[in-house]
Amino acid sequence: MSVQELEKEQAPKQGGFGPLAWLRWAWRTLTSMKTALILLFLLALGSVPGSLVPQRGVEPDKVAKLYEQSPALAEWYDRFQLFEVFTSTWFAAVYLLLFTSLIGCIIPRTATYLRELRRKPPAAPKHLSRLPHSASFESGLTVEEAARRLRKLRFRVVTGDGWVSAEKGYLRETGNLFFHVALLGILLAIGAGSLYGYRGNVLVVEGDGFANTVAAYDRFMPGNQVSAESLQPFSFTLSKFKVAYQVAGDKRGQALDYSAHLKVNDTPSAPTRDFELKVNEPLEVDGTQMYLIGNGYAPVFKVTDGKGQVAFEGPVPCLIEQKTTMTSGCVVKVPDAQPSQLGFLLRFLPTSVPLTNGDYASAFPGELNPEVKLLGAFSGDLGVRSGKPQSVYELAEPEVLKKLKPLVMGSAAPKPLAVGQSLELPDGLGKLEFTGVKQWITLQTSYDPGRFPALVAAATAVIAIALSLMIRRRRVFVRTSGGRVDVGGLTRTEGSAAGFAEEFSDIVKALSAGEKDVR
Structure with missing residues (x-):
């Protein structure tokens, strides 16, 4: 056996892209946020003909008149189920794909969200001056007092040897998760209305x-x-x-x-x-x-x-x-x-x-x-x-x-x-x-028995998306040593650094002020 043949035989064999891998790739693609947004857009786009073309269930006289005036056009409309958009096969396919995509998005996000709720804020870094927002002042503030004041500001607080770590803004992810759950609720309400209405x-x-x-x-x-x-x-x-x-x-x-x-x-x-x-x-x-x-x-x-x-x-x-x-x-x-x-x-x-x-x-x-x-x-x-x-x-x-x-x-x-x-x-x-x-x-x-649940789900979606857009995830760290207090902060929400600067200034004032000034 030649050296080339021996090397070829000993070379590791590359795994093929089999059926299981294709299914895994299809599931990941379907449950991605990008796919969910595309399907939501297609669902909204597919609803447009329902308002432009007369529907048999709402305006049967206009459908009959269209057949009289333009029989060829009416036949094409009927062929693509445009007279019955919301009960058509293609609309149901988009609806079911979106339903599946949302479930695939919600399950892993819920697991991640529950882990985040149980996870404590990380320990304070040693050099707080390197953070995007930092401040120092002379004070006899203790770790316990700093933790108490941050709790009054509704921060989740963890203390250590000479440091305090606080985090706030968990409702942002709550709103994001509830928005997806509300969208799923709307689809379920529509489905219930179709079955029992x-x-x-x-x-x-x-x-x-x-x-x-x-x-x-x-x-x-x-x-x-x-x-x-x-x-x-x-x-x-x-x-x-x-x-x-x-x-x-x-x-x-x-x-x-x-x-x-x-x-x-x-x-x-x-x-x-x-x-x-x-x-x-x-x-x-x-x-x-x-x-x-x-x-x-x-x-x-x-x-x-x-x-x-x-x-x-x-x-x-x-x-x-x-x-x-x-x-x-x-x-x-x-x-x-x-x-x-x-x-x-x-x-x-x-x-x-x-x-x-x-x-x-x-x-x-x-x-x-x-x-x-x-x-x-x-x-x-x-x-x-x-x-x-x-x-x-x-x-x-x-x-x-x-x-x-x-x-x-x-x-x-x-x-x-x-x-x-x-x-x-x-x-x-x-x-x-x-x-x-x-x-x-x-x-x-x-x-339509799903009418009221759909209303509740839609209201929940509006409130949830407002929470998701308005609330920022941010962290504040405090270190005390020899009468000197160092404070650092950063935001975990992209694009909200400017808005956090003013809040960070208020937090520093609350930490440096007397207890009676804390709000």
């Missing part, structure tokens, strides 16, 4: 009621641990809804106030109580809150079919097309009409005014001159009995709509209908009558 959306027309049951919701989003029996058994009736508008000036037509008058029963056997529901003033029953999030018009129609029977009568919630004037699009479906089903596309004008081109438009969002303009009338199979779900804001699917027969109302377009007016349909198919106007409101129900 629920949200729902419902549209209620004036005069109608609502009972807090799963079947009554237009959209219901329960947590994983929520059942139908978990819902609080309250109910209410919407008596009246009022909107106050600015009637003059540059802001004419701007909404000033919304007010919904409810008749509420907290339980089936409880007496009825009156409640005025306003924006940001929710109805709360046993921890369940109902927020007012939208409103619109529901004109009342009566449809008589070709056999003289009333095939439809009631309010029809209309989708807002123009917010400034509350111009709304309405769809009336009459599947029970004989001899043929009927469908109507209408436009509701709260304050109808004629235009110079012969058309009509709404000039004000308030209900001053309500009229309904017929956009189209159809007969034929609407497909409502096909078993496929249909939107109340659409007459029919495109393939079904092509098979419907348009009803020609005459050579001239019919004038808008005022309240109490009717329109005869051609071919003896019946009559459409506009009988009145009601309003609808949309409500969001929210039950």
Whole structure:
């Protein structure tokens, strides 16, 4: 065997970077403070689309309108779960990673903090003049007296042979630790709300009621641990809804106030109580809150079919097309009409005014001159009995709509209908009558058991970060020898040396003064 081969065989073998080492590296990276800050930033950044893009759980009507106006863009939004940001897969992934990172940060910091609490201040250095802050004075001050005076200044004190060591500012690390614990508490509260809470959306027309049951919701989003029996058994009736508008000036037509008058029963056997529901003033029953999030018009129609029977009568919630004037699009479906089903596309004008081109438009969002303009009338199979779900804001699917027969109302377009007016349909198919106007409101129900714990955790985080930023960790040393007292001090917090200089001067004055001057 050659010398080179022998040296190669005897050379120490380098350890490979195996799976265990990769896992250890991944854990250290995930639990580092840098990673936690990046994940916290990503969580905040991921919340931005939730305020810019309409959410299905809050504004389903705006989501439907976006699908009508920009179907391609809406599909991309849906593909990236931007209509449901806070329940999306990618948001949950960031949330869980941040949760894990915080736990990994808190456990070792807690162990270090507990060791620091038990650790005594170090012995005083021999040459205090070498410290960043130092002073000397002639005095007969004893070690015991110096220790007593420093304790009055809330220092932790250790004494030795001719020296005193004192330390202060442990609450800084306490605040830092509690801030991380509070962040973890916020995440736990959010998680508890997702598991045991629920949200729902419902549209209620004036005069109608609502009972807090799963079947009554237009959209219901329960947590994983929520059942139908978990819902609080309250109910209410919407008596009246009022909107106050600015009637003059540059802001004419701007909404000033919304007010919904409810008749509420907290339980089936409880007496009825009156409640005025306003924006940001929710109805709360046993921890369940109902927020007012939208409103619109529901004109009342009566449809008589070709056999003289009333095939439809009631309010029809209309989708807002123009917010400034509350111009709304309405769809009336009459599947029970004989001899043929009927469908109507209408436009509701709260304050109808004629235009110079012969058309009509709404000039004000308030209900001053309500009229309904017929956009189209159809007969034929609407497909409502096909078993496929249909939107109340659409007459029919495109393939079904092509098979419907348009009803020609005459050579001239019919004038808008005022309240109490009717329109005869051609071919003896019946009559459409506009009988009145009601309003609808949309409500969001929210039950979140983690709401109060999240508030407590957030308040704790604010107080803790204030402690962490305002309190400085500092040490003071005193040596006495032959009537001479040497005092030295230093701060253990980076960037706070300037602020400690004034405090150190006060400490020296307290040590050199008589006992009666110590504060």
